[in-house]
Amino acid sequence: MIHLLKKLVKDKIALICLTLLIITIFVGVFAPLIVVNDPNLVNIINKFAKPSLNYPLGTDHLGRCILSRLIFGVRTTIFLALLTMLATIFIGVVLGIISGYFKGKIDEILMRICDVMLSFPSQVMILAIVGMLGPGIFNVIVANIIVKWAWYTRMIRGIVLKASESNYILYSKAVGTSTPFILAKHILPSSLSQIIILATLDTGWVILNISALSFLGLGVQPPTAEWGSMLSEARNVLMSHPTQMLAPGIAILVVVAAFNYLGDSLRDVLDPKDA
Template sequence: MSFFKRLQQDKLGITCLMFLGVVSLAGIFAPLIAPHDPTLLQVDMKLAMPSAEYPLGTDHLGRCLYSRILFGIRTTFFYALLAMSVTIFSGVAFGILAGYSNGRVREVILRFCDAMLSFPSEVMILAIIGILGPGIMNIVIANILSKWAWYTRMIYSSVQQYRSKNYVKFAQVHQASPIYIMRKHIVPGISGEVTTHSTLEMGWVILSISSLSFLGLGVQPPAPEWGMMLNEAKNVLFTHPWQMIPAGITILLVIVALNFLGDSLQQAMNSKSYMASPKQQRKLFRLGEGRKMVSDHTDR
């Protein structure tokens, strides 16, 4: 059974994927569907209750909360994706380099990763922001520096496992180039694990950006961002507690959806649930890849 068919059978995973897709589209088309300018000040409309004109009401400066939630998707998702993309790229690159090299290069990379991993990620992020100063780009840099070593270690361990597989040794005996082996065997093998972990990690990065913005260290006003919206709403928490609900519920739903989707991807990508049909096996043998599948089932 293929990966997509297994994923389709997971109703919770599909629901989370559809929800995140709708949220992403809402962020992309925010200028078209937002009823108001998210930075427009209307002091005479401050702290207005939800209505047809303002579906989620207004904040203490009269800005439309619904519009700010929509535009906040663009800010939060874009910088979270930027941080994760750079982290994954650097982690995969250094992990493969360490896993497929011997001697001094591997030792330098691994010892440096050990040094980076000796610090708690939250402490390192706060320390980096303390050095660089507040700002959303500094949060992105801090998240990259605190996480790339973990991905490097994870990829290194996976590469070591795949290098011991029979089909990789078979390719080496037939003098296949290292680039060919990495492209045909190593990278496809680790792609599932990277996808699963990056989906789960995406929620952590969003929470990190929102938390630091809530503390005033990330996105600065008047830019719309969910954590900053919570920061502004806390000033009227006791008089208008409903101001905390829109941004808080949005952050909660997005992170929960990412976590459930990551679990669903992990189950769908479980290689042990894959069994090729006889026709597929004959085709793989004709293409010279049959030994790979035989060795996989032998290893299990």
């Protein structure tokens, strides 16, 4: 573990991305203590105000502080994406272990269900599910989980299949070690690094989905601050005030890129061939 941490620290890009994400999450957690202005306070008289000490990034078309909304947007954009990933990973790990370790008929059934789920384009399925359930962030989270669980189940199944054929697993079975012990002490720990890599790489995809659906008016509903909805509101004044799109657009770009670069670096560091 210490060796892996040293390798991660030596990777400057990974270190920068990890630091950036930690700071962003920290800012989101303590948003009420950091911001000076109410992110939802409307002041039409003060709309489109230029950057100042009171409004470092200016105000939007309703006179709301852009910086305050950007900071509070961390809670809806990133935190909800992390929540979605945790729920998806949990389902994928449980079903992937059941399918990959126990095999048999249950494996066949689960894999056929996964084949059906993966046969549809993910974006089309998300739009269809949200369209049936109705707008709202809860429905967006449910749609993302429904679309991604099959992919994670299949990926984790492959990881578990490979791990279950290892000599130490075969030895544990031969000496009569209980199945729960093998799963908890051998299978899951040996698969954890690859699961972390998959989750890190996919978090950016979830952030983009949440932002895109909010941009379309299907996700987070006004007046809640969310980066995608901020872009949608800025779109309406694009010709007269194009700078309104910069803050949320750059925030999405930087955070998604940070998760992707961090995932690539973790894949290199946690690669068992190099460990």
